[in-house]
Amino acid sequence: MSIKSSSGPVVDVAPLGNEKTGLEVASVGRSEDYAVGIATHGEFPTGEELKTLRRVPDEIPFSIYTIAFIELCERFSYYGTTAVFTNFIQWPLPPGSTTGADFGNGQAGALGLGQRTSTALTTFNAFWAYCMPLFGAWVADSYLGRFKTIALALGIDLIGHIVLITSALPPVIKNPDGAMGAFIIGIITMGPALHMIIRTLPGGERVIVDPHLTASRVYHYFYMFINIGALIGQISMVYCEYYVGFWLSYTLPTIMLCFCPLVLLWGRKRYKRVPPEGSILGKAFKTLGLATKGRWSINPIQTFKNMRSDDFWENVKPSKLGPANRPKWMDFNDGWVDEIAGGFSACAVFLWYPLYWLCYNQINNNLISQAATMRLGGVPNDVLTNLNPFSLIILIPIMDVVVYPGLRKIGINLTPLKRIALGYFVAGSSMIWACVVQYYIYQRSECGNHASGYIDAEETIRCKNVDISVWAQTGSYVLLALSEVLASITSLEYAHKKAPKSARSMVQAVCLFMNAIASAIGFGLVPLASDPLLVWNFAVPAILAFVGGTMFWLQFRKLDQEEIRKTLVQAEAAKEIQPVAEEVKDKDESLA
Numbered sequence: 066m067s068i069k070s071s072s073g074p075v076v077d078v079a080p081l082g083n084e085k086t087g088l089e090v091a092s093v094g095r096s097e098d099y100a101v102g103i104a105t106h107g108e109f110p111t112g113e114e115l116k117t118l119r120r121v122p123d124e125i126p127f128s129i130y131t132i133a134f135i136e137l138c139e140r141f142s143y144y145g146t147t148a149v150f151t152n153f154i155q156w157p158l159p160p161g162s163t164t165g166a167d168f169g170n171g172q173a174g175a176l177g178l179g180q181r182t183s184t185a186l187t188t189f190n191a192f193w194a195y196c197m198p199l200f201g202a203w204v205a206d207s208y209l210g211r212f213k214t215i216a217l218a219l220g221i222d223l224i225g226h227i228v229l230i231t232s233a234l235p236p237v238i239k240n241p242d243g244a245m246g247a248f249i250i251g252i253i254t255m256g257p258a259l260h261m262i263i264r265t266l267p268g269g270e271r272v273i274v275d276p277h278l279t280a281s282r283v284y285h286y287f288y289m290f291i292n293i294g295a296l297i298g299q300i301s302m303v304y305c306e307y308y309v310g311f312w313l314s315y316t317l318p319t320i321m322l323c324f325c326p327l328v329l330l331w332g333r334k335r336y337k338r339v340p341p342e343g344s345i346l347g348k349a350f351k352t353l354g355l356a357t358k359g360r361w362s363i364n365p366i367q368t369f370k371n372m373r374s375d376d377f378w379e380n381v382k383p384s385k386l387g388p389a390n391r392p393k394w395m396d397f398n399d400g401w402v403d404e405i406a407g408g409f410s411a412c413a414v415f416l417w418y419p420l421y422w423l424c425y426n427q428i429n430n431n432l433i434s435q436a437a438t439m440r441l442g443g444v445p446n447d448v449l450t451n452l453n454p455f456s457l458i459i460l461i462p463i464m465d466v467v468v469y470p471g472l473r474k475i476g477i478n479l480t481p482l483k484r485i486a487l488g489y490f491v492a493g494s495s496m497i498w499a500c501v502v503q504y505y506i507y508q509r510s511e512c513g514n515h516a517s518g519y520i521d522a523e524e525t526i527r528c529k530n531v532d533i534s535v536w537a538q539t540g541s542y543v544l545l546a547l548s549e550v551l552a553s554i555t556s557l558e559y560a561h562k563k564a565p566k567s568a569r570s571m572v573q574a575v576c577l578f579m580n581a582i583a584s585a586i587g588f589g590l591v592p593l594a595s596d597p598l599l600v601w602n603f604a605v606p607a608i609l610a611f612v613g614g615t616m617f618w619l620q621f622r623k624l625d626q627e628e629i630r631k632t633l634v635q636a637e638a639a640k641e642i643q644p645v646a647e648e649v650k651d652k653d654e655s656l657a
Contacts, residue, residue: 128332131335132287134324135324136291136294137290140291141294142298142319143255143298145295145299145314146314147187148450149173149302150187151433152173152174153233153306154175154178155180155434159173163238164311165233165238172437172446173311183430185591187429188426188588189252189584192588195579196578198573198577203571205341208341212329212333212338227319229252230319232244232245232248238312285461285465288549289458289461292455292458293454295454296451296454298318302318349408349409352395356381378406383398384398411572415556415560415576415579418556419580419583419586420610420613422580422582422584423590423606423610424548424606426580426583426584427496427499431594431599431602432449432499433446435502435503437530439533452543456542456543456547460546481555482622484555489552489610489611491551492544492545494544494607495542495545495548499603500603500604502537502538502541503603506533509532509533516528516596518596
């Protein structure tokens with residue numbers, strides 16, 4: 066880290082692969098992604114300056130925005146397609162329609178399999194989609210590298226989209242069994258898809274340029290691009306479904322996805338492409354197994370204490386074991402064990418996330434089904450899901466530019482772990498909102514607590530929509546969006562920050578895999594996804610989210626102070642590097 070002011074030298078810190086020029090001289094703490102470079106004007110911050118000066122993020126290079134554009138196109142294709150899944154599965158073809166559209170007169174549909182089946186299939190789709198990152202990380206680390214793996218996944222994704230289009234073509238959609246087969250094949254195929262400086266602002270204020278805040282900003286704006294793609298995709302595809310048919314809702318996202326390979330082709334020589342170095346997963350779990358040896362007890366409390374012992378990882382370092390006791394597969398050094406310990410520590414933070422994602426996943430199915438029973442006022446029932454990405458697009462810059470800096474300015478540091486815990490409670494509140502809405506739907510429906518069902522036994526006369534505006538759902542979507550800013554974005558940021566470089570792909574894949582676990586838990590809740598149990602369908606995820614947030618904070622509340630202490634230690638270590646950096650600069654100038 067360094068201080069930037071109106072006089073004196075500066076040691077600038079820039080991400081490796083950044084468009085800034087830098088001379089790599091040293092690495093401190095968790096700084097594998099940063100190079101220390103020589104520039105002008107500055108010095109390292111002192112411990113006192115770390116405590117008193119305001120922190121700001123650095124500039125984001127253009128190459129990051131091109132990656133964000135790829136994700137925008139991919140999320141347009143994914144969310145634009147999945148936005149219409151619930152109606153495609155749950156509701157039957159409207160009378161006289163061959164495309165699933167009702168041309169603005171009623172409810173779009175295709176297969177007519179009901180809410181439980183639609184919930185089960187959309188839950189499976191989420192489960193499958195979030196299992197793939199683990200497999201992709203293994204392929205990337207072991208065989209292809211990240212760039213080639215992404216390119217291959219995009220190709221497979223395109224094939225899946227083409228199969229989905231086939232399932233919605235008029236000749237196919239008339240046969241529900243054939244359309245269902247093509248649909249399932251389609252969603253399965255789609256699945257694969259630390260240093261600081263101080264800078265003087267124009268107004269004269271000296272601030273710390275913090276790479277952790279830079280990473281936070283990158284993830285916030287990356288997430289915003291994702292949701293711009295999701296918003297455009299969902300709104301446009303919902304109306305395509307409503308007025309034209311499902312085939313168009315699947316075709317346009319496929320076209321949008323075709324932009325991704327073009328941008329990858331443009332950036333193939335501009336991105337930092339790391340060759341595969343082999344997956345660490347096998348050795349990591351062997352090391353973990355060795356560390357747990359002799360620590361198990363029939364008393365679970367004692368086992369927990371043994372696993373959290375200070376010497377848990379120390380005892381399995383090669384230097385501790387000695388050549389005679391060292392397993393043959395242990396061909397690494399003590400530093401590698403420290404990295405693995407950091408990776409497992411980062412993964413531990415994510416273990417409560419399935420209880421958070423249970424709330425979020427209601428967006429994909431049950432909230433859409435709930436909207437179909439309300440007064441729509443001429444809008445499709447699945448258009449309300451767009452309130453989530455729309456809210457995110459508004460909330461992300463507000464939180465990044467106004468709320469977080471404002472809190473830091475008055476001395477309140479909303480640390481990542483605090484944001485995550487708060488996100489659980491906000492997500493639970495969103496489900497309480499949906500629970501209350503569902504209660505009043507049952508109260509006002511002519512069918513009582515069978516509001517989404519039929520009046521007659523032949524299932525030909527459907528219950529009238531309840532006289533409650535569909536916009537009453539707004540609170541659920543806005544609260545879920547706020548919870549994403551607090552918990553979801555922060556989880557990606559935390560995974561990047563805490564994971565060792567050798568395990569970063571795997572740790573982020575584990576972070577995403579928590580959504581797959583949530584979907585697996587969601588299968589157990591599918592029986593609640595029908596009348597008369599829909600109040601409990603929203604209440605149970607709410608209760609679990611509150612429990613998850615409470616347990617998360619109880620488990621990790623001491624970690625905040627520990628991370629602050631580590632930051633101060635790294636600051637002192639970085640301060641010692643400055644003379645080395647200046648010496649390198651002098652040698653460089655003499656060579657020039």
